Amino acid sequence: MNHNVRDPEKFSKFKMSLVILASVVMMVSVSILQIAPSTHDSPGSSFSSMPAMNIALTSPVKNNQVTANNYSSVNPNEIYTKEPAPMGIADFGIGPNGVPYSYNTTSFDGTVSINQLQTFNQSLVSKGLAHYMTFQLNLNLMFKNAGTLYVYWVQDVAVLNTSSDKICFLDNVWNMSSKNAKMSSSSISGNGKVSTTGFYYYQTKHLYTIITPTSFNMEMNATVLPNGFPDVTFMYNVGSHWIIYDTPNFTFAHSLDGKPVFEVNGHNYEPTTYTFYDAELIMGGPGNGSQTSATLSDVNLELQYWNGHNYQFIPNAYNFGSNTAEGICNIHGSGFSSVNNGTIGSTMTNGSGTLHQIYNSANLSFLKLKFPFSDGTASIDNMNITFVNGELNLTLPYSQNKYSLIIRNSSGIVYNGSISLGKGQSYKATFYSVSFTGNFGKSLLPKNFSW
16 A cells, blocks of 8 residues: 555645546547436436446435434445445445444545456346446535535546447536435536536547446535635546546525535434435446446445545445445455555455445554644555655554554654554544753663663
């Protein structure tokens, strides 16, 4: 794990100066075709440069509606109990033994590593989408304006043709602030537009060809613009650099109370009364609530959040998401951890699978270090992590009792030692800077003192 830290807030402020054209990009035409939603499925954004379908919200739960803010914890299986389902990695805010928790952040980063992947749905042949699927980074943006809570479901989506290995990216923004809330063109401003059915969408004009094995990243940042409006930055990285492709901001929010954040909360459902405050990176069908099936799959998915100092792996994970209607079957999702590079995530292979929690904090280790300097790098065994703002917080795959630890700052190595950390344990330490004035000799040292 070698993460070069990008402070999400600082990064977003310079988005207008980025050059987003690359030599490997092929420009494609844009043609939007709206697909009418079914009775229970919400509409989503259409695909340009590919046969048009829509990303969709999951259907409301029939005869089993829940009430927001009325439950001590949510039930991750409230909507999905079996495949086809949005399979991948998700944090529902539910820890060991079903204990709920909550946190918020200004950034999530999802990593998709594809060794092999083929999908097929016979029913989509006539629409030209038989081999299409999506990877979706789905989050919940939350902020208060003039004392009123607003919740938006935001999606950073990669659309992949597993036959031609062509991939493109699009985003969606949905209003989840109440049961029947819709987006309006006067409430949001970005590269995209609001559909007549009340959702915001935008698709990039770039089409890439991937060569497996490969990996790519999707990231979303929540910031406040200089004009005071809350903003979401949609990004992807298919190679050596990040591309910001859309930065919609909420132009009605003139009286923002605090910062916009992405919320994970296992205590409550959203104001819709059936959707979750979760964070998910999932595999699903190509849109409009469609499903697909994996005929060959060897995919790793990793999900990290920004803790104010560095990106950190989510502490508890399920192998499925819930808020989206697109799903996939013939997928077996299991947890994985790598001692060699410190990564933690889910492995998606083809085969019969069940929906369950794949790892939790009881089987991991947690490290929290504070420093007397702002920026630096920590080397923990084979892991190299950059941190900012004088602190480092990590979720570690448990493998051994003792880890080597080297801390560096701009002056070089400032600490070289080891730490003991067991399964389910947290290690906290504060480093201090100490200076001495005077002359020292061996005879003045305490007994058994190592200089």
